[in-house]
Amino acid sequence: MSGLRHEDKVVVVTGAAIGNGQAIATQFAREGAHVIIADIADASETLAMIEAVHPKHQPQYIETDITKEEATRALAQTIRASHGQxxxxxxxxxxxxxxxxxxLTFAEWKKVMAxxxxxLFLMTKAVLPSMKAQNFGRIINMSSNTIWLGTPYLVHYVASKMGVVGFTRALASExxxxxxxxxxxxxxxxxTQRPNGDDQPSGNILAHLYPSVAYRPETPEDLAELVAFLASEKSAMITGQAINVDGGVARH
Ligand SMILES: NC(=O)c1ccc[n+]([C@@H]2O[C@H](COP(=O)([O-])OP(=O)(O)OC[C@H]3O[C@@H](n4cnc5c(N)ncnc54)[C@H](O)[C@@H]3O)[C@@H](O)[C@H]2O)c1
Structure with a gap:
């Protein structure tokens, strides 16, 4: 395979065992990247999907709890040892x-923040030295349109996802x-295909999120396209931004 946008790029996707991360990881593989999945959950389904779209590269699953500093450091070290970048x-x-x-309990608040x-902090810390040494890097952070909408019953989550935007803006400058x-x-x-069908948002949240969908329900593949673009050389002039992808529900 040649001429692919992400040919031989080394790409780490956290939480790619299922859901949005799975679609993002598969998209990078389709575009020629070496994909490394960092998740606490078994990622064999994603590995099989990646092997189907890109038989040349062996995707890697490295079991990683991103809330543990040692685990994120070890992950980066393993990738550097096997790929060099x-x-x-x-x-x-x-x-x-x-x-x-x-x-909402303090324990639930802390779990979401963790x-x-x-x-986000630990993973970024772990990979940044490699990116600096290469004089190239792309970091893409998942936030949520709930930060623009002020969605109820998710105060802890919305606060954390606004934090993601603050982190993004300030780090971009550095x-x-x-x-x-x-x-x-x-x-x-x-x-996303979540393992427990019973943890879908309730009607309260849906009513808040679906007042004015402009086009159609969103799919993980809708995100994967944008992530792949932001990871490319051609997006070099876009940094420190929070880009809204939700079919026009929120206007930002
Ligand atoms: N699905 C949505 O509607 C939606 C909307 C807005 C934002 N998002 C954001 O998109 C991202 C992915 O969402 P999703 O719906 O695909 O989630 P999901 O629950 O389907 O998948 C999340 C993945 O993260 C992994 N994970 C959880 N804790 C971890 C840890 N400590 N270390 C490593 N991996 C861990 C899980 O094992 C799982 O594989 C999240 O950041 C979410 O906030 C999702």
């Missing part, structure tokens, strides 16, 4: 549980000089 990091892993604020913000861009995507409600 890390070109793209997609901070996709994220958790969200619906809870009215009055019932994955959505500590994980690393532009090394040819590294940092962008966020504010994702709309996406039909």
């Amino acid at each position: 890390i070109d793209v990091l997609v901070n996709n892993a994220g958790v969200y549980d619906e809870e009215p604020f009055e019932l 994955v959505n913000l500590d994980g 690393v532009a000089q090394y040819g590294i861009t940092v962008n966020a995507i504010t994702v709309g409600l996406t039909a």
